[in-house]
Amino acid sequence: MEDLGAESKFTKFPAVVHLGDWSFFLVQSKGRYKLFSNICPHAGSEVVDWGTTFMCPSHGWRFEQDGGECINGPIARMMAYEVTARNGHLFADVPxxxxx
Ligand code: FES
Known part of the structure; x- marks a missing residue:
């Protein structure tokens, strides 16, 4: 489990989270947290926050921010990891x- 830090420090979503050399988006939906890898499931470019969606600049795939599903291309989804809140901290199950 990776400690993302104090839950209280996350006040805007999606929030960019760095773990090691990697970047993720922390989102909150329906009272639950989820962490998305910013690595595009198409060819590995870096997905960016594009307002109401995530977007990959390489070929324009866009992903909805609740579940990470591609909304303008083939069936694909950003890698998602469960996040749990414990003792005021957020922990993500990221391998x-x-x-x-
Ligand atoms: S690498 Fe992301 S859309 Fe192609």
């Missing part, structure tokens, strides 16, 4: 060793 960072698989990102190398």
């Amino acid at each position: 960072l060793e698989e990102f190398a």
